[in-house]
Amino acid sequence: MTRNLPTSAARIAEDIDGLAAITEPERPYTRRAFTPTFLKGREWLVDRFDAAGLETRIDAAGNLIGRRPGRRPDLGTIMLGSHSDTVPDGGRYDGIAGVSAALEVACALADQGIALDHDLEIVDFLAEEVSIFGVSCIGSRGMTGQRPDEWLEREADGLTLKRGINDVGGHAAATLTRNDIVAFLELHIEQGPVLETEERDVGVVTAIAGITRIEIVVDGRADHAGTTPMNGRKDALVAASWIVLAVERFARELASGETHFAATVGEFRMEPNAANVVPAQVTLLIDARAEDRTDMERFLAELSTGLEGIADETGVAIAPPRVISDNMPTPCDPGLLSVLDAACETAGARHRRMASGAGHDTAWLAKVTKAAMIFVPCAGGRSHTPEESAKVEDIALGAAVLMEAVKRIDKGEVS
Known part of the structure; x- marks a missing residue:
């Protein structure tokens, strides 16, 4: 034109x-x-x-x-x-x-x-x-x-x-x-x-959008990757994977509304990070962004509830989410x-x-x-x-x- x-x-x-x-x-x-x-x-x-x-x-x-x-x-x-x-x-x-x-x-x-x-x-x-x-x-x-x-x-x-x-x-x-x-x-x-x-x-x-960054620490148990039975593990990475999928699901639900919302697991650290060891600890950092503050509050509430369910299901310890920074x-x-x-x-x-x-x-x-x-x-x-x-x-x-x-x-x- x-x-x-x-x-x-x-x-x-x-x-x-x-x-x-x-x-x-x-x-x-x-x-x-x-x-x-x-x-x-x-x-x-x-x-x-x-x-x-x-x-x-x-x-x-x-x-x-x-x-x-x-x-x-x-x-x-x-x-x-x-x-x-x-x-x-x-x-x-x-x-x-x-x-x-x-x-x-x-x-x-x-x-x-x-x-x-x-x-x-x-x-x-x-x-x-x-x-x-x-x-x-x-x-x-x-x-x-x-x-x-x-x-x-x-x-x-x-x-x-x-x-x-x-x-x-x-x-x-x-x-x-x-x-x-x-x-x-x-x-x-x-x-x-x-x-x-x-x-x-x-x-x-x-x-x-306001930007909130949330840290989650998942504590499992290190074991030999070859000898520990699959039903006897406390794999921190498996639990952390569930958390990533939960963040994605919660964010998609909120993003389907009329206001902007997005959440991303942008940092991911695993210990001991060895091929033959069941992961003992994973730290995730979530970047969440909301145009409407009530969406952010709902996300944080759903995240806390979801973490409790994942901990119960996997048997690992998941600390309550820690808000690192929170801008309105x-x-x-x-x-x-x-x-x-x-x-x-x-x-x-x-x-x-x-x-x-x-x-x-x-x-x-x-x-x-x-x-x-x-x-x-x-x-x-x-x-x-x-x-x-x-x-x-x-x-x-x-x-x-x-x-x-x-x-x-x-x-x-x-x-």
């Missing part, structure tokens, strides 16, 4: 290609936060922000910000952005598409001579991905006053997080208070197959969702509402201001891989939706 968009696919492609070229040697596309390669990417982005006429700075949390002044700065700031760091051997578009689309909105507004009343800020958040320090969303947490102080002493590769933030141009010891942000919007590739499968252009994100779902602002729906209609984008199963910087901004996101399709739903791919025309259409939403927010169309 040919569209006459106010945004430039060519400029977006130039931004994405430029960042993609800055990667660790022989490791496309790797630009992890706090590394020299990341800093080269930041230098490249500063040049792009400057060329777009933005007033560029690094805030205390280490976020790169480009500001387009409004006619009435007392009204506050409309903020757009995402992140430029990647996972190891990650993709060209995760985060980068959102930064490029946000920058394109600023450029397109300038092209058309559109002056906003609000200030507009374009942000590249520091370390959205899990960093070398083992924590994520460092910049968005820092901007919103939600970064734990103890994180600053985390060490990796002879570097503390405090030093890392200072090295990128931040001031880790400072406390940020941003009460001027009236709305935040983020564009991101979907990282799933729904939009592509349904031939939709845009997903309007209703909520960012983050709903996006209803008023902004309505604005984004209307912006999709204006831009001619075939859209649907959907939840995000992945975490994003938006979740932290949503705790201090009105926030929402949109998704654009990615090929095969694949992400966090060198094969990650998206059509630049889809990103340009998403940028047009963002631009229309910004104009509507600027006119006060958010309830």
